[in-house]
Amino acid sequence: MLDQGDKEERSLQTPEMVSDLEMKMNMTKVAPDSGSYLSVVNQFMQKKGVVGEMEEKLAFAEEKVWGWGTAASVAAGQSMLWECGAEEAGEYLQAVDDIQKLIESLESLSITSDQEGTDILQRADSVLQTAMVRLEEEFSYMLVQSRQPLELELSSFRSSEGYVTEEDFSGCFDDDSIDDSQVKLEGIANKFDEFTVDLINPSVIQNLKCIADLMIQSDHDLECCQAYSSIRRDALDEGLFILGIQKLSIEEVEKMEWEILDSYIKKWIRAIKIFVRVLLASEKRLCNQIFGELSSLGNICFVDTAKGAMLQLLNFGDAIAIGRRSPEKLFGILGMHDVLQDLLTDIETLFSEENGSSVSVEAHEVLLRLGESVRGTFMEFENAIERNVSSTPFARGGIHPLTKYVMNYIKTLTAFKDALDLLLEIKEGGHESPTVSSSTTASPEGSNGSFSKNLSPTVHNLLEVVSMLESNLDMRSRLYRDDALQHFFLMNNIHYMVQKVKSSDLCLLGEDWIRRHNRKVQVHATNYERASWNTVLAWLKDDGIGSGGSKAVKERLKGFNFSFEEIYKNQTSWIVPDPGLREDLQISISLKVVQGYRTFTGRLGSYLDGTRSADKYMKYTAEDLETLLLDLFEGSPRSLNSQRGRR
The missing domain is CATH 1.20.58 (Methane Monooxygenase Hydroxylase; Chain G, domain 1)
Incomplete structure (x- = not known):
């Protein structure tokens, strides 16, 4: 036991001195075994050397890290690390790397069981945490400052042409300019397919990758991902804004005036293709460059970044699909269906991992609902033709606005033939066969025409529409008291229909249809002449x-x-x-x-x-x-x- 003097002397010693003294006493106890004694001495000396070396390295790294501080020092006017040059940044990264290795060494060597080792490890952890906060700030700052101006990047894509719609079917039908409308659709121009742009300055990508690697190695991958996603989400939102897309609820979409909604649909058709094929493809590439193509973290960051904006686009598509069905919307819905169908593979590829599967599923569901909306809206178009009746004869026996509207409407629909063939159905036992002449309309063939079962769904349905129009015109012709004017009116309108079919893609209705209706025009012209001029010639x-x-x-x-x-x-x-x-x-x-x-x-x-x-x-x-x-x-x-x- 220690006497009183020894106790007083012991109380004046530091913990390190006490530890050394205890080790010496232990060595004294094992003195009889000279081999064991020398082994313990060697361990002691080695430990002291390792600890000293580690403490020296930590002090150097600590000085480097604390020298730059965190946000407070930046707020005080200190420059960002990478703004001071590559050498300074390299030294900082090396210091952080040394701290990581120091911690790994401390944990691998059994020297943290005593107070001295524990203190060094705690100091190293504290410095590393400070460095991580600083690197996260540098990472975020670099992402923000190096952003490329999207307005410039997207300017070459925003002029892509969309579809051309007709006038509101529920309104008047007398817009003669409708005859000159040109269908510019067939999908959005594909000039930006598989096209990527630099979303940030390429010169900083390697620096971002170095920071990301260090943060991931230090188990700060979550913080790194959150920093990336937070910054890049804002960038993608800005991209949508530049493309003319804003956040709208279903209720807001339903309350939109048609002219505004029509314009927004056109923007959406252009925007979603640019967004998926350009912005998201570029974002995916950026994630791969920073986090590595095979890294699951890169995919997590991408989905976290892009999911919200993608769902915003899909939500508008859903709002249109479930909204009120009216004929004027059909071209917009078809355009939306076409572009989403075209992008489906791209979306599935971008959001292929489990954490992004909900986006792919939503895209599929919106596409199905748009398809259902196409069928319902086409049916509403047919119903509108049948409902459009009048008790007053059309003045001067000319081409009725309904004839112009319907023929131009179905002419525009031919641009979507492939989509319509998939979406429309051949109705059995529906309207009278398109080859049968309408009631009192004279036909050289009589009413024994036969319907070809080989017609595509699009052609079948367009023939149904034309037949409905003929029936409507026939009823309107009976409003005239003058027999001559009845035939004159039908001659004009059927001739207009034939010319529309012959001069456009409506020729898909077939040569037989054109021949039969040319004969109808001739018959009505002959009947008009007889009714008008036979009394004169008599x-x-x-x-x-x-x-x-x-x-x-x-x-x-x-x-x-x-x-x-x-x-x-x-x-x-x-x-x-x-x-x-x-x-x-x-x-x-x-x-x-x-x-x-x-x-x-x-x-x-x-x-x-x-x-x-x-x-x-x-x-x-x-x-x-x-x-x-x-x-x-x-x-x-x-x-x-x-x-x-x-x-």
Whole structure:
């Protein structure tokens, strides 16, 4: 036991001195065994040497780390580490690496069981934590400061053209400009497929990778990932903003005016392709460059960064899919369906890991709901045609706005034929077969046309729509009291339909359809001429003239003049918009009327020779009639002077 003096002396010794003293006493106890004694001495001396060396290394690294401090020193005006040059940054990283190795050595060597080893380890841990905070700040700062301007990067993509929509079906149908609309769709331009851009300055990527490696090695991978995701999420949100996309709830989408919603749909179609094929592909590449292609952390960071923005885009698609169905939305929904279908493989690849699978699943579900919305909206388009009725005949017998709208609508739909073939169904036992002529519409074939089962779903459904339109027009034609105007109206509208089919992708309806409807136009034109001009031509027959002499001739000419002038006054206000059809009709009428008049006056005009009233009955020459007939169907009402025609 220690006496009182020994105790006093012991109380003045430091813990290190006490530890050394105890070791010496232990060595004294084992002195009889000289081999054991020397072994313990050697262990002691080695331990003292290792500890001293580690403490020296720690002091050097500690000085380097504490010299730069953390955010407080930055706030005080100290520059960021990497702004001071590669050499300074390299020394800092080396110091952090030395601390990591020092901790590993301390933990691997059994020298932390005593107080001295524990103190060194705690000091090293404290310095490492400070260094990690500093490196996280440097990592975040570098990500922010090195961001490339997305406005510049995306400028070459934002001009990509979208689809062209028609006017609101629920409104008026009289927009003539609809005829000149050009379908510019067939998907968004693919010029940026597989295209990546530098989201940050390439010169800093290696520095970011070095920081990430150190943080991961120090079990600070979560902090590193959070720092990356926080910064890059903001960057992707900025990208969506530049592309014209904003966060909208389903309720906000439903309340949008159609013009605004239509514009937003176009932006969305452009934006989602650029976002997935350019921004997300570039983001994925950046994650791989910083965290390594085979690193699961890189995928975790990517999903955490991109998931929110991707779901924001998909949520808008979902809002459109489940919203109110109206015909004007069909082109937008088809455009959205087309682009999402095209991007599905890209989305599955980007979000292939388990933590991103929910994004892929949501993309699939939104695509299915958009497809269902296409079917429902197409059905609503058909219903709108059948509901569009009137009790008033269309003025002047021209092309009804409904005809223009429907034909231009289905013409635009042909750009989506592939998608429609997958989405639409062939209806059995639905509307009357498209090859059957509508009710009273004359057809050389009668009503025995047969429907080909080899037609694609798109063609089948378009033929159904055309048949509905014909039925609607047939009902409208019956609103006219004048039989001639009934046929005139149907001739105009069916001719317009044929020309639309012949001059566009609607030719997929088939040559047979075109031939049958050309015949319908001819039949209606013939029936119009008979209903209008047979009464005029009847006055030019010479039956029974011989016994009546000049009186009979005068009566015939008087009746002819009256009938001709009545038709002229009425039918100059009628309109045939197509110049070719108008000219054909004028020539056909002229051949019958002028030739009949010339023959009649040539054979019987002598009955009026020598009479003072000859000009009263022979008001027109054949040339006058030819000229007057050119005034027909211009849509401008005219009347003739009661005394004399134009010579």
